[in-house]
Amino acid sequence: MSLRVNYRVxxxxxxxxxxxxxxxxxxxFEDKVLYELLKIRVSQINGCAFCLDMHAKDLLKLGDYADHILLLSVWREVPLFTEKERVMLELAEAVTLISDQGVPLELYEKVKEHFSDAELLDLILAINTINNWNRIAITTGMYPGCFN
Known part of the structure; x- marks a missing residue:
């Protein structure tokens, strides 16, 4: 593998x-675990190896979250995730795949049960930011360890 372009340079x-x-x-984000889960899930959807590697390692630095990483792609099927994490993950998926169905009102209302207006905007910005990073990494050919 080779990096297509080092965007930093x-x-x-x-x-x-x-x-x-x-x-x-x-x-x-006070809850750094929530933030890393968001970044990992969006990176899974987008297929960004560089970001998956980085954020999985960042989550592991916060504690024993190996099961969270291993089961994140099937979060709906396991009781491991809190209701707040589930709502955030559903929002992250909807915003990342926004052309599929937008963000349904039902989901928006669930999000509002767990997050304030300011926190909702922070979530939207976080989802968009990791989507931007994913698109940069994938387009420029980034892979785990490419800057070492």
Whole structure:
């Protein structure tokens, strides 16, 4: 495998802008486990090996979450995830796959049971930010360890 382009070098301004968004969004989440689960699930949907590797390792640094990582793609079928995590995962999937059916009102109402308006916007920004990272990584040919 080879990296198609090192976007960090090719366009430092774009990298700086993405990092600014990442820093803003990550600072809004007190629950870092929730944040990492969001990033892993979106990266699974998009098929981003680089981001999956990074965020799975980041989640493991927060504690014993191996089962969460292993079962995240089938979160609906296991009792491992909290109701709040389930609602966030459903929203992450809907926003990532927004052209399929948008974000149904029923889902929006479930989200509002667990998250304030400000937290909802933080979730939307987080979902969009990891989607951006995934698209950069996939398009430029990034893979785990490509910057080592």
């Amino acid at each position: 090719a366009n430092p301004g774009a990298f700086k802008a993405m990092m600014a968004m990442e820093q803003h969004v990550s600072g809004q």
